[in-house]
Amino acid sequence: MQAERELCQRLKRQITVARRMIRARIEAAVSSALRGPWTQFTGLFEIPYWGSARIRTVVN
Known part of the structure; x- marks a missing residue:
């Protein structure tokens, strides 16, 4: 069990x-103004303050 947690x-x-x-x-x-939908991706990779990584769902 401990090995799984680690x-x-x-x-x-x-x-x-x-x-x-x-x-x-x-x-x-985004800051270099490169072509592409970069601003659409900014919210997808937010990391909550409590340290757990979550992938947010994109709704079109």
Whole structure:
């Protein structure tokens, strides 16, 4: 059970790091005025203050 918890925590940290990297690239694209739908993606990769990564659903 402890090993599973540690694995889950490690995976959560890896997901959080990946989401932060993606968010940084999106923000760089927006600030550089690159072509593309970058502003539509900004809200998708928000990381809540309590540290859990969530993917928000996009409704068209």
